[in-house]
Amino acid sequence: MSDLLDIVGADLTVPLPGGDIRFAHLDYAASAPAVRTAADAVRDLLPYYGSVHRGAGLRSQRSTFEYERARETVAEFVGARDGDAVIFTRNTTDALNLLARALPAGTTTVVFDGEHHANLLPWPSPVRLPAPATPDEAVEAVRVALSSVRGPALLAVTGASNVTGEIWPVRRLADIAHAYGARVLVDAAQLAPHVPVDLDDLGADYLAFSGHKLYAPFGAGVLAGRGDWLDAAEPYLRGGGASASVGDASGDVVWATGPARHEGGTPNLVGAISLAAVCEALLRADRVALLEHEQSLLAGLGGGVSLFGGRAPRVGIVSFAVPDPAGVADRLARDYGIGVRAGLFCAHPLVRRLGGDGTCDSGGLLRASWGLGSTHDDLDRLATALIELGVYP
Ligand code: PMP
DSSP states (O other): OOGGGOBTTTTOEEEETTEEEEOEEOBTTTOOOOBHHHHHHHHHHGGGOOOTTSOSSHHHHHHHHHHHHHHHHHHHHHTOOTTEEEEEESSHHHHHHHHHHHSOTTOEEEEETTSOGGGTSSSSSOEEEOOOSSHHHHHHHHHHHHHTOOSOEEEEEESBOTTTOBBOOHHHHHHHHHHTTOEEEEEOTTTTTTSOOOHHHHTOSEEEEEGGGTTOOSSOEEEEEEHHHHHHSOOSSOSTTTEEEEOSSTTOEEEOOSGGGGOOSSOOHHHHHHHHHHHHHHHHSOHHHHHHHHHHHHHTSOOOOOSSTTOSOBOSEEEEOOSSHHHHHHHHHHHHOEEOEEEOTTOHHHHHHTTOOSOTTTOSEEEEEOOTTOOHHHHHHHHHHHHHTTOOO
């Protein structure tokens, strides 16, 4: 693996009674650790840091140049087409809320209730389909839901589940949605860190993802996709940057078009350039080899809960139904130097359906997730600890 994708803090240790032990971070799905190129990009930028689009001097020129270059890199990362916009947001939640507010009046939105809340709650009165038991069932449910829809429609679907790690049949769902004239948003928060996310290959009209899950923890996310609805919509944030000209009378304003329309206020330059640095490194990396490594880690660790009955491929995420998941997660951290997550993972309907009843604090599932820099040793230690704790599934 290239140095650019080395993990910052890969050798963190935890003091245990038997001596210090390397911290096994297995919670990438919540926030992935930073990679070297994200940190380097910030370090290299800071001497020149200035305001983006708001100044004439050296710092502002350089900052504006780097910000727009970051946009171009992200455009390449997602395979942006003519007419697509790349908008920097705070995270996936922000990106999805932005798109939800940009929908033309009367748009029908369709979602499965197996979604993360970020892709469940922003849509206005969505048609909610029960989480499907098979990819075929998903496609059929979308067909039925969209066949009676008139006017603009949007299917909002996850690329990979943050609970089961399963990769959804996005391309098939997109094809059927397009056959009924609907557009497709792919929530790629958990997909982008693991597999290439090309808009055309996925069949997506829009993609959303977060920098902090893509090894760039500086507070930026992305919404990429068709510019027409976005240009026609009310600005997401009203203010400087979003306005092209403002007259003396209240309400006398011409809004900007393009990404500026929805990037009101001073943009997050550090977030954008660090996110783009990772995109660039991933574009050049051997992603097949990276995925194969992540998959080989999966093989060492039982099945985990599954929506599609083990039929769908998975990214490096696996959740287990165990008694007292929060207690187990605590013991793993305290006694074994392993970091996982317990709870309902902001996907309450899905986790309840998969058997992890309870509240976010006291129930749910136990989730391990990994990515760049994760090792067989990390997963072996987890399996051994779960066996010792008597909860290996
Ligand atoms: N979608 C999925 C599938 C996720 O896993 C997450 C984060 N857990 C989100 C959306 C929301 O991402 P963020 O918190 O970065 O906005």
